Amino acid sequence: MVFLAATLVVTLAGIRIISTADRLADRTGLGEAVFGGVLLGASTSLSGIVTSLTAASAGLASLAVSNAVGGIAAQTTFLVIADLIYKRVNLEHAAADANNMLMAAMLVLLMSLPLAANYAPEYTLFGIHPASLLLFAVYFFGTRAAVQLRNKPMWRPRETDETREDAPDEEEAQIHSLPVMIAIFVGLSLVLAACGYAIAQSGAVISSNLGISQTIVGALMTAIATSLPELVTTLAAVRRGALQLAVGGIIGGNTFDVLFLSLSDIAYRDGSIYHAMTQADGLMLIGATVITTILLMGLILRERRGIGFEGLGILVTYFGLMALQLSIN
Numbered sequence: 001m002v003f004l005a006a007t008l009v010v011t012l013a014g015i016r017i018i019s020t021a022d023r024l025a026d027r028t029g030l031g032e033a034v035f036g037g038v039l040l041g042a043s044t045s046l047s048g049i050v051t052s053l054t055a056a057s058a059g060l061a062s063l064a065v066s067n068a069v070g071g072i073a074a075q076t077t078f079l080v081i082a083d084l085i086y087k088r089v090n091l092e093h094a095a096a097d098a099n100n101m102l103m104a105a106m107l108v109l110l111m112s113l114p115l116a117a118n119y120a121p122e123y124t125l126f127g128i129h130p131a132s133l134l135l136f137a138v139y140f141f142g143t144r145a146a147v148q149l150r151n152k153p154m155w156r157p158r159e160t161d162e163t164r165e166d167a168p169d170e171e172e173a174q175i176h177s178l179p180v181m182i183a184i185f186v187g188l189s190l191v192l193a194a195c196g197y198a199i200a201q202s203g204a205v206i207s208s209n210l211g212i213s214q215t216i217v218g219a220l221m222t223a224i225a226t227s228l229p230e231l232v233t234t235l236a237a238v239r240r241g242a243l244q245l246a247v248g249g250i251i252g253g254n255t256f257d258v259l260f261l262s263l264s265d266i267a268y269r270d271g272s273i274y275h276a277m278t279q280a281d282g283l284m285l286i287g288a289t290v291i292t293t294i295l296l297m298g299l300i301l302r303e304r305r306g307i308g309f310e311g312l313g314i315l316v317t318y319f320g321l322m323a324l325q326l327s328i329n
Contacts, residue, residue, distance in 0.1 A: 006225070013191045045071075045230075045256045046189050049263060051222050055214075056264035061276035062214035063222070064268065068260035069281070070223030072111070072288040075230045075250050075257075076295055077318045080311040082234045082246055092295070092310060093302040095243035096157035099146050103251045104296040106142035110135060110258040111289045117274035118282060129272040132262035139259055157302070215280040219325055247299075254292065280328045287321035 048071050056064035083091040117131035230253050237246035265273040277285075291314050298310025 009191065013188050045253045048227065048257060049260050052260040052264045053267050056267040056273060059270060060214055061268055061273050062278050062281055063217060064264040065261065065273065065277055065281045066215040066219045066284055067222045068257050069284040069288050070219030071227045072254045072257050073284065073291055073318055073321060074224050074227045075254055076291045077314055078231045078234050079247065079250050080307055080314050082238045083307045083311050085235060086238050090303045090305060090308045091243065091247065092298040092308065093304055095247040096302055097244045098153055098156060099149055100244065100247050100251055101296065101299045102146055102149055103142065103255055104292060104299060106138065107251060107255045107292050108289060108296065110138055110255060111285060111292065114261050114274055115282065115285055118277055122272050122275045124272050127269060129265055129274055131274060132265040135259060135262045139255060142255065215278060216325060219284055280325055283324060287317060291317050
């Protein structure tokens with residue numbers, strides 16, 4: 001019951017936060033892609049980060065890792081669902097934006113670091129692997145570069161009849177004062193974080209009581225539950241016509257999700273969390289990297305109709321990955 005109740009609250013809070021995010025993107029001048037990729041992505045990821053931190057501090061390394069990486073795979077697959085709903089044109093074509101491509105490339109780089117750490121010597125400093133610090137450095141470099149790219153773009157995707165511009169709605173952006181909108185946004189983000197703690201605790205109980213592996217619980221249950229804000233905000237953003245916010249929110253949330261591993265490594269006190277990863281956890285990480293690479297290719301090639309090769313590729317990879325996880329566990 002706790003798991004289901006927390007999941008419901010996460011969904012409702014996700015619905016409410018998207019309208020506030022869209023208005024803040026217009027009001028602050030950051031634009032949908034940057035605001036979605038950095039701030040919205042981070043806020044909708046709070047429930048997931050609390051889940052992974054809680055699991056890691058309890059010594060449940062696989063649950064912490066699979067929740068983070070499983071969330072990345074699930075959230076990217078949510079874009080295919082949004083693509084099916086946005087029937088006018090391929091979503092990656094309509095939402096073409098250099099910032100989204102930059103963030104996707106950064107995500108591939110971020111996910112390669114935990115894999116490298118898994119094969120590197122198990123060296124820690126105060127119980128923290130150097131890869132955890134490197135993940136933070138790459139993330140902050142990437143977000144700074146995204147803001148600079150927004151302010152001074154060196155090139156832009158070619159516009160077509162189907163391209164959806166990020167046009168600020170000045171009238172709607174003035175509905176509330178800026179401090180009120182920020183307070184609403186922060187408050188909803190804290191609700192998501194609190195729900196993440198409840199989901200982690202109930203997920204650990206489910207794993208223990210039912211004898212299901214932590215990787216399966218993390219990848220198929222807690223990851224999807226804590227990723228519901230991304231699904232809700234993505235679908236709501238598409239309905240509002242905020243396409244860059246929809247795509248940017250998913251990619252940005254995924255880049256932030258990789259930081260779950262850094263923070264989980266700090267919370268995990270039995271050594272490096274990267275060396276506590278199981279074969280199934282490593283497979284999840286590889287699968288999420290493949291899915292992100294397919295998405296990046298779709299953002300570059302920009303097919304005009306349907307869900308495109310990237311949509312089909314993501315669906316096949318995700319469900320194939322889940323089938324492999326079930327066979328391993």
